[in-house]
Amino acid sequence: MQQLNFPTYQFRFKNSENKVAIFDEIRKKFIILTPEEWVRQHVIRFLLTEKKYPKSLINVEKVLKVNGLRKRYDVVVFNPDGSIFILIECKAPEIKVSQSTFDQIARYNMTMKAQYLMVTNGLNHYFCQMDFENEKYLFLAELPLYQVL
Template identity: 35%
Template sequence: MTHGTIYDPIRRKDVPDTPEERVRQATVQFLLNEIKVPAHLITVEFGLCAIDPKTDDRVDIIVSNFREGATLDKPWLLVECKAPGEYTWEALQVQLNRYLKVLTPKFVMLALGDAVRYFERDDATGRFKKIEKLPDFK
């Protein structure tokens, strides 16, 4: 079965149109249009090897936090996207925990199809708590 393509405005190219890519692109549009994240701060398919050469993991989306002087390993937001029906929240959490060994994001967004969960990191404890929605990107 061949898939068409879908345009990724962040990577500026057509990418294979898969169920997971549709979730990823819907998330990119949400970040651009609803949360008001400047496009130049969004990275899609971010290779963690840029921070830890021992890993070949790739994060679906990160939003950099350079304006607060944060380094690459401390993004404003880390997003993991999965197609509906392919994963469970628990499986997504396991994958996320691997990323959190390398990254220290302020916020985390997990998108499992249309279902989305948001978390905010408590700077004092380093733990994440569930929140209702992401704040606007100021």
């Protein structure tokens, strides 16, 4: 798999039906390794290792309803009270992060009301803090550490 713009992490792999699978610590199972999954697993390790978020507050690939349509978010970090702290959208490295990517996460966030957003293709990472009062997001250099909360 392609080298990503994250620290180097160790992952568990296995072959499953002639496909490579990667172990997801959050879902506690092996997932077929696609370019997007490679990015998602790096994001999870980044949140756990660099940002120190507890595993118990991270959720991966769940269905949500947006304007009556079933959508699936990539990664969410919850606050201890159950509200959503960070909503993360992962794209494969070959997918350019564009305005449509931000439009997608903004649509999801109308329902989810996360305080922070992260959009990444593994090579380029964008972090935003929501300003709900003025209906915009402010770009940040990085996400806050868990201890800062």
